[in-house]
Amino acid sequence: MENVESSIQRATEFLKSQLSELPQTVVILGSGFAGWVKKLDVEKVIPYSSIPGFPITTIKGHDGNLIVARLASKLVLVMQGRFHFYEGHSLDVISIPLRVFAGLGVRSLIVTNAAGSINHSFKPGDLMLITDHINHSLRYPTFLNGMQSPGLTPYSLRMQGEARRIAEEEELKIHDGTYIFTTGPSYETPAEIKAMRILGADAVGMSTVPEILSAAHCGMEIVAVSMISNYGSGIKDGTLDHQEVMDTMKSIQDRVDRFLMKLTTSTLS
Amino acid sequence: MEDRIQCKTAFIVSPRIKIVLSSHKGSTLVLTSDITWVENQPVLVIKQDRNPHLLMELLTDHGVEYVIMLVTGRSLNEKLSYTWWAVRDHINWTGNNPLRGPNNNRGPRFPDMSSPYLIKDPDKGIVSVGVNDLLFISPAEMRMMAALGADCMTDELVHTNIILNHAGIPSDKILHHESYCCILWFELRK
Numbered sequence: 412m413e414n415v416e417s418s419i420q421r422a423t424e425f426l427k428s429q430l431s432e433l434p435q436t437v438v439i440l441g442s443g444f445a446g447w448v449k450k451l452d453v454e455k456v457i458p459y460s461s462i463p464g465f466p467i468t469t470i471k472g473h474d475g476n477l478i479v480a481r482l483a484s485k486l487v488l489v490m491q492g493r494f495h496f497y498e499g500h501s502l503d504v505i506s507i508p509l510r511v512f513a514g515l516g517v518r519s520l521i522v523t524n525a526a527g528s529i530n531h532s533f534k535p536g537d538l539m540l541i542t543d544h545i546n547h548s549l550r551y552p553t554f555l556n557g558m559q560s561p562g563l564t565p566y567s568l569r570m571q572g573e574a575r576r577i578a579e580e581e582e583l584k585i586h587d588g589t590y591i592f593t594t595g596p597s598y599e600t601p602a603e604i605k606a607m608r609i610l611g612a613d614a615v616g617m618s619t620v621p622e623i624l625s626a627a628h629c630g631m632e633i634v635a636v637s638m639i640s641n642y643g644s645g646i647k648d649g650t651l652d653h654q655e656v657m658d659t660m661k662s663i664q665d666r667v668d669r670f671l672m673k674l675t676t677s678t679l680s
Numbered sequence: 681m682e683d684r685i686q687c688k689t690a691f692i693v694s695p696r697i698k699i700v701l702s703s704h705k706g707s708t709l710v711l712t713s714d715i716t717w718v719e720n721q722p723v724l725v726i727k728q729d730r731n732p733h734l735l736m737e738l739l740t741d742h743g744v745e746y747v748i749m750l751v752t753g754r755s756l757n758e759k760l761s762y763t764w765w766a767v768r769d770h771i772n773w774t775g776n777n778p779l780r781g782p783n784n785n786r787g788p789r790f791p792d793m794s795s796p797y798l799i800k801d802p803d804k805g806i807v808s809v810g811v812n813d814l815l816f817i818s819p820a821e822m823r824m825m826a827a828l829g830a831d832c833m834t835d836e837l838v839h840t841n842i843i844l845n846h847a848g849i850p851s852d853k854i855l856h857h858e859s860y861c862c863i864l865w866f867e868l869r870k
Contacts, residue, residue: 497779497780497781498780499782548775596779598791598793598794600772600794601794602829603772605828605829606771606830609828610828
């Protein structure tokens with residue numbers, strides 16, 4: 412397996428050669444958010460497979476492209492598709508894109524995902540502003556070994572304020588909450604959902620936290636938003652499936668697109 | 681040739697204990713490995729120390745439709761005694777998942793785990809927390825797991841159950857599986 416550090420170097424050099432200017436912000440699109448790119452002024456689409464050193468995504472709903480777009484005259488990068496621990500990627504590999512973007516000068520990160528609700532008052536279709544997280548994978552990217560912690564919270568209070576303001580403008584319901592990261596790919600059992608509730612989590616998912624840890628250590632300003640796409644096991648009768656996730660996202664796509672657009676614009680100087 | 685014998689029922693048993701079956705006709709039978717004949721019917725017996733990823737191949741090759749898991753555990757609940765308990769649910773605290781990596785064609789990428797065991801009644805059965813090692817758990821960790829809702833700890837159950845649930849969808853694969861845990865360690869370190 413290729414050395415992670417050389418992968419980062421190769422990817423950074425390649426992207427520098429592809430970009431007309433250095434980007435300020437990167438947006439990571441989770442399950443069901445991929446349609447947002449249709450609203451963007453896209454300059455270039457770079458498949459992950461053509462970026463030397465970049466991992467490949469294998470999940471339905473994650474296309475696997477790096478979108479180079481222009482917003483408010485500034486360059487923005489959009490990850491259309493992300494990398495997950497359950498696909499077999501190590502946390503070090505998942506950190507590669509964030510460390511590449513930091514090398515390109517990116518200062519702000521907006522992360523989106525689909526999450527299952529643990530908090531009974533969080534319904535599918537609600538947004539959750541991630542104000543804290545619990546890393547239930549019991550592991551960390553190894554490049555963090557020996558590094559000083561970035562502080563009490565990696566999440567930007569300023570960007571959280573912007574997110575709440577914009578959600579109110581768009582009449583989107585947004586809760587503050589704690590996201591718990593699990594390895595996946597199986598969904599959680601009712602006993603696990605109950606245990607996570609006791610631990611203090613409000614929503615659960617299989618992504619985001621490895622990216623947050625990497626971005627925080629790279630000094631980025633971070634905001635993360637979850638789309639509550641389904642109830643956790645045991646909260647509502649019935650089985651869970653990936654199609655339920657996709658269907659819920661589709662029903663509120665337009666409002667969420669506007670929310671993302673405004674939030675991204677707010678990060679650009 | 682033994683590998684081709686079709687067995688509707690399979691036992692997945694803990695290597696820590698010897699399982700003795702007593703039939704209603706008065707005969708007893710020790711469950712050893714491979715094929716065992718119970719009332720003239722072949723039953724597949726699999727030791728729990730087998731690689732869980734090879735488990736489904738074995739069950740499918742033998743045409744198994746009904747799986748009974750017999751595992752061992754360590755109590756977290758003073759009300760549990762040294763006996764067999766039906767497992768109702770689990771909490772995966774291993775930090776890993778046997779389905780990690782490319783998905784195979786036995787089941788969906790994201791298997792539903794909302795009903796992972798036979799028992800559904802919340803007043804029956806016990807909840808097991810899956811850990812990597814039963815012995816090197818501290819008293820504080822045991823108190824934490826009990827506070828999270830677990831009744832016992834197992835290191836033989838959770839990953840296998842996830843694999844069975846993965847393959848059980850759609851239901852023309854393994855139709856039925858149930859799990860029982862025998863409490864071997866009752867020392868509650870306070």
